Amino acid sequence: MPGREKIQDANDFQKKAEEKIAKDQRPDAGNDQQEAKNRLEQAKKRLEEILRQMREEEQERVLADLQHRCEKMLQMQEIVYDNTRKIDERVQASVDKKPSREEEIxxxxxxxxxxxxxxxxxxxxxxxxxEGSSVAFPEVFHQVRNDMAHVSRRLAKANVGPETQAIEEDIIATLKEMIDALKKQQQEMRDRKNSPPPPPSQDGPQNLIDRLAELRMIKAMQVRVYNRTVLWGKRYQGEQAKEPDIVSELKDLASRQARIFQVTDNIVKGRNQ
Structure with missing residues (x-):
């Protein structure tokens, strides 16, 4: 166990102190007690350093894993987006501008x-x-995941028009932003490794994602919710706005706005998730 030697030394000094107290050698016993305290403090610092290193290594693994997953999702989404556009082009080229059986499939x-x-x-x-330390990133993932679900539902109904493509474009843009943020975070961690070790922090362990990066993601989420709300307000009016699927998407936008507020409040107050 790391620090075992220091702990054993401290134990030895404590025993010596006990023996000297029993012999009424209090000044010497006090020295041994102080030395035991010093050794325990050294062991504590050593353990804290090891835990910090383990935490950083785990964060590096998580960041790399997330980047890989985002890149994979981006590649997959770009393929779906390209195919959606191609299907829509065929639909628009038809006489009635409605999807054929082949296009529905x-x-x-x-x-x-x-x-x-x-x-x-x-x-x-x-x-x-x-992992637990990120506040905004989980919400970004939840929102982009909901968009993916909306796209899936729309495509299942052969709805390949501009609105579906707009959601796909938002997904692609969000994934690119997340990849960029993850790359920057990993670079910052590498830079810290190459710098002199900082003094012990009183703020607890380093967060997975820098708070400034998370705030940028929140701003991007807010812009997308606003733009989508405006677009849907223009596209879906009257009876069309009462369709169950559209009502569901509009409710989702309202829910997103509430969650963005909550995430922002959590960051301001230093709370996780």
Missing amino acids: AARRQSDKEDEIVMEADRAIALLEA
């Missing part, structure tokens, strides 16, 4: 592909929530 295939991306997002969310 093609759209459902893309829906299945989107479901695979949703599963990847679920794994990333589980990883982040298990």
Whole structure:
């Protein structure tokens, strides 16, 4: 066990102190007690350093894993997006501008592909929530995962139009932002490793994602919620706005706004998730 030698030394000094107290050699006993205290403090610092290193190594692993997952999801999403556009082009080129049986089948295939991306997002969310220190990133993943679910549902109904493509574009943009943030965070960790060790922090362990990076992600989420709300308000009016799927998406946007507020409040107050 790291620090075992220091602890054993402290134990030896404590025993010596006990013996000297029994012999009424109090000044010498006091010296031994102080030495025991010093050795225990050294052992404590050694253990804290080892725990810090283990924590950093675990964070490096999580960051690399998340980056890999985001890159995989991005690649998959870009393929679905390209295929969605191609199907829509064929639909728009038809006389009645309605999807044929063949195009409906093609759209459902893309829906299945989107479901695979949703599963990847679920794994990333589980990883982040298990790590526990990030506040905004789990919410970003939840929101992008919900968008993926919306896309899957729309594609299953052969809805390949501009609105579906707009959601896909948001997913792609969000994943790119997350990849960029994860890369920067990993670089910062490498830079810290190459710098002199900082004094012990009173603020607890280093967070997985820098708070400034999380605030940038919150701002991006807010912009997307606003833009989507404006777009949906223009596209879906009257009876169309009462369709169950559209009502569900509008409710989701309202829920996102509330969660963004909560996440921001958590960061300001130093709370996790």
